[in-house]
Amino acid sequence: xxxxxxxxxxxxxxxxxxxxxxxxxxxxxxxxxxxxxxxxxxxxxxxxxxxxxxxxxxxxxxxxxxxxxxxxxxxxxxxxxxxxxxxxxxxxxxxxxxxxxxxxxxxxxxxxxxxxxxxxxxxxxxxxxxxxxxxxxxxxxxxxxxxxxxxxxxxxxxxxxxxxxxxxxxxxxxxxxxxxxxxxxxxxxxxxxxxxxxxxxxxxxxxxxxxxxxxxxxxxxxxxxxxxxxxxxxxxxxxxxxxxxxxxxxxxxxxxxxxxxxxxxxxxxxxxxxx
Amino acid sequence: xxxxxxxxxxxxxxxxxxxxxxxxxxxxxxxxxxxxxxxxxxxxxxxxxxxxxxxxxxxxxxxxxxxxxxxxxxxxxxxxxxxxxxxxxxxxxxxxxxxxxxxxxxxxxxxxxxxxxxxxxxxxxxxxxxxxxxxxxxxxxxxxxxxxxxxxxxxxxxxxxxxxxxxxxxxxxxxxxxxxxxxxxxxxxxxxxxxxxxxxxxxxxxxxxxxxxxxxxxxxxxxxxxxxxxxxxxxxxxxxxxxxxxxxxxxxxxxxxxxxxxxxxxxxxxxxxxxxxxxxxxxxxxxxxxxxxxxxxxxxxxxxxxxxxxxxxxxxxxxxxxxxxxxxxxxxxxxxxxxxxxxxxxxxxxxxxxxxxxxxxxxxxxxxxxxxxxxxxxxxxxxxxxxxxxxxxxxxxxxxxxxxxxxxxxxxxxxxxxxxxxxxxxxxxxxxxxxxxxxxxxxxxxxxxxxxxxxxxxxxxxxxxxxxxxxxxxxxxxxxxxxxxxxxxxxxxxxxxxxxxxxxxxxxxxxxxxxxxxxxxxxxxxxxxxxxx
Numbered sequence: 001x002x003x004x005x006x007x008x009x010x011x012x013x014x015x016x017x018x019x020x021x022x023x024x025x026x027x028x029x030x031x032x033x034x035x036x037x038x039x040x041x042x043x044x045x046x047x048x049x050x051x052x053x054x055x056x057x058x059x060x061x062x063x064x065x066x067x068x069x070x071x072x073x074x075x076x077x078x079x080x081x082x083x084x085x086x087x088x089x090x091x092x093x094x095x096x097x098x099x100x101x102x103x104x105x106x107x108x109x110x111x112x113x114x115x116x117x118x119x120x121x122x123x124x125x126x127x128x129x130x131x132x133x134x135x136x137x138x139x140x141x142x143x144x145x146x147x148x149x150x151x152x153x154x155x156x157x158x159x160x161x162x163x164x165x166x167x168x169x170x171x172x173x174x175x176x177x178x179x180x181x182x183x184x185x186x187x188x189x190x191x192x193x194x195x196x197x198x199x200x201x202x203x204x205x206x207x208x209x210x211x212x213x214x215x216x217x218x219x220x221x222x223x224x225x226x227x228x229x230x231x232x233x234x235x236x237x238x239x240x241x242x243x244x245x246x247x248x249x250x251x252x253x254x255x256x257x258x259x260x261x262x263x264x265x266x267x268x269x270x271x272x273x274x275x
Numbered sequence: 276x277x278x279x280x281x282x283x284x285x286x287x288x289x290x291x292x293x294x295x296x297x298x299x300x301x302x303x304x305x306x307x308x309x310x311x312x313x314x315x316x317x318x319x320x321x322x323x324x325x326x327x328x329x330x331x332x333x334x335x336x337x338x339x340x341x342x343x344x345x346x347x348x349x350x351x352x353x354x355x356x357x358x359x360x361x362x363x364x365x366x367x368x369x370x371x372x373x374x375x376x377x378x379x380x381x382x383x384x385x386x387x388x389x390x391x392x393x394x395x396x397x398x399x400x401x402x403x404x405x406x407x408x409x410x411x412x413x414x415x416x417x418x419x420x421x422x423x424x425x426x427x428x429x430x431x432x433x434x435x436x437x438x439x440x441x442x443x444x445x446x447x448x449x450x451x452x453x454x455x456x457x458x459x460x461x462x463x464x465x466x467x468x469x470x471x472x473x474x475x476x477x478x479x480x481x482x483x484x485x486x487x488x489x490x491x492x493x494x495x496x497x498x499x500x501x502x503x504x505x506x507x508x509x510x511x512x513x514x515x516x517x518x519x520x521x522x523x524x525x526x527x528x529x530x531x532x533x534x535x536x537x538x539x540x541x542x543x544x545x546x547x548x549x550x551x552x553x554x555x556x557x558x559x560x561x562x563x564x565x566x567x568x569x570x571x572x573x574x575x576x577x578x579x580x581x582x583x584x585x586x587x588x589x590x591x592x593x594x595x596x597x598x599x600x601x602x603x604x605x606x607x608x609x610x611x612x613x614x615x616x617x618x619x620x621x622x623x624x625x626x627x628x629x630x631x632x633x634x635x636x637x638x639x640x641x642x643x644x645x646x647x648x649x650x651x652x653x654x655x656x657x658x659x660x661x662x663x664x665x666x667x668x669x670x671x672x673x674x675x676x677x678x679x680x681x682x683x684x685x686x687x688x689x690x691x692x693x694x695x696x697x698x699x700x701x702x703x704x705x706x707x708x709x710x711x712x713x714x715x716x717x718x719x720x721x722x723x724x725x726x727x728x729x730x731x732x733x734x735x736x737x738x739x740x741x742x743x744x745x746x747x748x749x750x751x752x753x754x755x756x757x758x759x760x761x762x763x764x765x766x767x768x769x770x771x772x773x774x775x776x777x778x779x780x781x782x783x784x785x786x787x788x789x790x791x792x793x794x795x796x797x798x799x800x801x802x803x804x805x806x807x808x
Contacts, residue, residue, distance in 0.1 A: 073700075117683035119697045155382030157669045160678055181670075182379025205466075207314075207322040207778045208376040233318075237784040 063099035070103025073123025092135035125167035144175035146262030152181035155209035203231035226267035281641035284359035301727035313776030356644035361416035420464035425451040427640035432603035446608035465584035470577040480529035540616035575685025607722035739796035751782035
């Protein structure tokens, strides 16, 4: 009996040395069971998150490391790994599609499930941009679902909402040209023409500035580029007072709008299908 | 007996007092419990003024103030002094506001408007449309976001009188805040939204009689309601288990900003509120008074903007949170809130050793000016010294880094541990999760330090009217979220105090016959009132 305990203790110490993570998890689970927590439920939830990670995990372990750096929102590490892989002669397009994008897709899917939060998307987005820019230098255009120009309209500088929209669009495979804040209608029109964009997202927090979005949508009508409008000062009824526009309440709405428009739908069709 | 009037023009209400100049005492107080301009915040007020004419906005505000002044029944009135943010004071005076309407410079350059100086000065009552033709004293605005109300908060709280590291916040729709470290003063202004003043909450209201302003937690929740003297008395008892309430005590009409803070606190500690959700979806507080999940999200946005602003100032000043000795909390919400509950929700920092509740400082500064107009030159001097370290939150990366954590915390249910680890990654100190012992001092029991012999809640009796020939389907009336629109056959009336203004316009947009047009509405002014002088 005493010998058996000895052996068990020895095994436990071995595990603590060799597999500290597993050891810690088992101890924690033991404590949780001791406290009467039902681990069944927790594990099920864990597996949903893990499943998402597993599904998006690249086959190549070197690519997996890149994806994980993006998931962790580690911009420096993402850049390091991308530089190394490009140095090894990896194809930049392949790197974007099969290493960097799976990372941000994972974060986005976790977000959809309530397992990840806006700040993590923003960090992952920063990491993604770091990697994508390096690849872009090599190949110019990176294949994307479509091109979106994002801005905060003239007179306003509140851009937190715009940054979230841009991040979530990128995460869903759209190329985002982020013009920044306090952007005049003229500058926005120039950018749309120069980049040949499919869609503009325009946001504003201040009700005094929302007229700029209406002006922008009306001018861009002739270019056939609609404006997705959102932000605290905007609601659907305001957006419905002018054409060539679609209202979005949440950042995820921006993705839905972009998907419709980039699939060739008109703003009228997009409104009809999304409202 | 010579008299003067002091007025605080707030975004969510206007307070006025009649003063006896012989002994500096307060004779009477009158309150307009909402700002008469359509709109829920000051930017909406400006948008209304720009869209429908600044003249109309000025007229509405002046009419409201005329009715407050006449309600106070002054005799031998010598002067009127006002205080408020730059936008309200400019609308009151009828001067340019477009330089305040845009945060980015590109829109301003387009319309060729240069920022105004807005030093403190004196105008005559008639000149700006007041019935009382006396000197009107208008204090200076420091800059776009920091007005005389912010000066008031710094001067009248005691914030400027101590050498220790301290912070002050005026808990209003636009929450002005300042941090003092040695000789340096850091200022900022967070767009908290009207939740803190009990508006934009489904059953929210200003701190007036009948408003739930606090809750006691003891075997169920006991609502505490403001009575006719603005004292807290017992109201309905709330039974959470059965989702009912017992309509006992003082009759209630709604909930104030401090009531919302108390309710959020109670919900968070008991686990009934897990942002953005409420267990059971709703909390019933009284007859027709409910608190919804949308209210939780609105409250979260306001709390988040306040904490993000305060943390940003401390970060920019380069101090540790523990260095904060004293926190001054001002405004009606700052007076009636339980500071410990406020601290729990994050809108009062976790670290100060003393919290001092200061009441309405804006009205107090207007009082000083009404008693002694020469004080204006001191304020004009002071304006220069507080200009140095203003942090514009809208363009501050620190504020953004913190505010996105707040969004996730309140709207997405992100745990505080993640909030803190994300802050640390951005090089910002995490929020302390343990509270120190704190000394709480109260400068005044009521937000208005001295009420005088009477307190009157004045309702503005005018509005916008129009005659519209239509089928009378009442879609517009039913769609109004604030119940501000009414119809009697072809005559329509908008209660401008309640109207959300240009931010809403559902009445116009939803008219199935497209006959409803807000531009057809004309301001209906009350009959002229005689003022004794």
